[in-house]
Amino acid sequence: MSAHATIAPLEPTASLSVEKVLSVTHWNEHLFSFRIARPASFRFRSGEFVMIGLMGDNGKPLLRAYSVASPAWDEELEFLSIKVPDGPLTSKLQQIKVGDEIYLGRKPTGTLVADALLPGRRLFLLGTGTGLAPWMSLIRDPDIYSLFEEVIVVHSVRRVSDLAYREVLESLLADDPLVAEEAAAKLTYVPTVTREDFHTTVRIEGLIESGKLFEGGSATPPHFDPDHDRVMLCGSMAMIKETAEMLEARGFTEGSNAKPGEYVIERAFVG
Missing domain, CATH: 2.40.30.10 (Translation factors)
Known part of the structure; x- marks a missing residue:
């Protein structure tokens, strides 16, 4: 047996x-x-x-x-x-x-939630590997589209086959019963693959530094703006540390459920 x-x-x-x-x-x-x-x-x-x-x-x-x-x-x-x-x-x-x-x-919790962010225009969901998971939750929630004018999901992985949910994301949730219309108008999907041939092979930090992350969106400046942009980070320690430092340098403050800010990370995952 x-x-x-x-x-x-x-x-x-x-x-x-x-x-x-x-x-x-x-x-x-x-x-x-x-x-x-x-x-x-x-x-x-x-x-x-x-x-x-x-x-x-x-x-x-x-x-x-x-x-x-x-x-x-x-x-x-x-x-x-x-x-x-x-x-x-x-x-x-x-x-x-x-x-x-x-x-x-029996008791879910966490800071990768809209409540931990101040109101804004653009929401950037930056994830590596399985750090995509909370974004799949958020982008299928109608509340997110009522709170933000643009929602940008960035998923960085090593290999093309690591792009979980790729077809669903490329379709901009076309089959979703609740948010298909809002997602078609407001959602952007930016996949990047760092160790195989792909149309984008730059790490998240590189997409930010080059300004490529901000192409094709609104007329907002091609960089992070703490007045209008909100950012969530989930995934590798290195990405979170480097990106958080970039955000702090631009005047972003980390938010929590008790005190919302311009960006959030999940402390339970990063120690």
């Missing part, structure tokens, strides 16, 4: 519910996404993260923080994950199949 067949049912706890896996998508050999059932009592703001996990080898829940990739109105919860062969959780998580059970934390 395989190890997969001998997994004991998970038991809910005070802080964790147990949910069924509804679908799994393997984008390539080291990137996958999956959807799970959403409890009726589970409320979250688009862009937040939650603890998810499986039973560890020690008989205790093994949990990690994951951004929810589905919008707050969705009846299911979606997550995007890397596959780490010897990762305590992802080595197991990458093997999940439809019908399996997974732990879901």
